[in-house]
Amino acid sequence: MNWADVESGFRTRGWTVFRTGCTDLWIAEVIAAKIGRAHDGVFEKAIDVVSFDPGRSLVTRSIASSSSAMSPHTDGSFEPFPPTDLLFQCIEADESPHGLSTIVTLSSIIQVMSAPHLRALSEPNFFFNRDESGRTSEVRASVISASGGVRYRSDPKYRICCDEPCGQEALAELERILQAGSLEERIVLEVGDIMWLNNTSVLHGRTALSGRSSRVIRRLRLYAPDPLPPEH
Numbered sequence: 001m002n003w004a005d006v007e008s009g010f011r012t013r014g015w016t017v018f019r020t021g022c023t024d025l026w027i028a029e030v031i032a033a034k035i036g037r038a039h040d041g042v043f044e045k046a047i048d049v050v051s052f053d054p055g056r057s058l059v060t061r062s063i064a065s066s067s068s069a070m071s072p073h074t075d076g077s078f079e080p081f082p083p084t085d086l087l088f089q090c091i092e093a094d095e096s097p098h099g100l101s102t103i104v105t106l107s108s109i110i111q112v113m114s115a116p117h118l119r120a121l122s123e124p125n126f127f128f129n130r131d132e133s134g135r136t137s138e139v140r141a142s143v144i145s146a147s148g149g150v151r152y153r154s155d156p157k158y159r160i161c162c163d164e165p166c167g168q169e170a171l172a173e174l175e176r177i178l179q180a181g182s183l184e185e186r187i188v189l190e191v192g193d194i195m196w197l198n199n200t201s202v203l204h205g206r207t208a209l210s211g212r213s214s215r216v217i218r219r220l221r222l223y224a225p226d227p228l229p230p231e232h
């Protein structure tokens with residue numbers, strides 16, 4: 001596979017999948033280094049693992065570590081500077097057809113939302129909050145920025161609040177659109193696949209797990225000064 005073609009496809013769609021067949025960390029590190037060079041070599045990365053264990057599913061508080069579906073979101077919504085790129089390396093997959101990755105692009109959202117609501121979402125009137133173990137973090141920002149970025153996550157641990165009625169209405173419409181699922185693309189990640197996402201132009205999620213098998217995803221969050229600009 002030619003890297004220029006991969007990068008061009010990524011810039012057009014906001015995501016791509018490498019079918020490597022290998023679960024070693026070094027493969028993900030090589031791809032991360034390539035992405036770093038595409039971003040002029042300036043980026044930081046954070047590596048962790050998201051796993052579901054059928055034996056521990058009843059005691060977890062995190063949706064990511066439960067068998068529940070994860071609605072579309074961007075990572076780091078409560079951070080002042082969320083990661084620009086994400087890599088998800090599939091280490092163990094759930095039983096087919098459970099645990100499919102889902103993608104919603106910002107461009108598809110823009111096509112179906114009303115202009116007044118898009119305008120309201122672009123105002124920096126939203127508070128993004130994470131509440132975990134008694135500690136809360138919060139930033140104030142727009143949901144859809146003028147430069148084309150998106151920041152969104154709404155579930156029991158992550159909340160978005162807005163004091164403006166038009167902002168609340170716009171948020172409710174966005175929530176309805178995402179819950180309806182009609183903009184979702186579904187992607188099967190096999191063991192050894194690595195998905196590369198632009199965290200500023202696509203939302204990602206996951207369908208519900210079977211609850212019978214373990215599932216392990218290695219996640220690399222890349223913090224670059226600027227996302228790669230889309231190709232038109």
Ligand SMILES: [Fe+2]
Nearest residue numbers: 073074075204
């Ligand atoms: Fe996520």
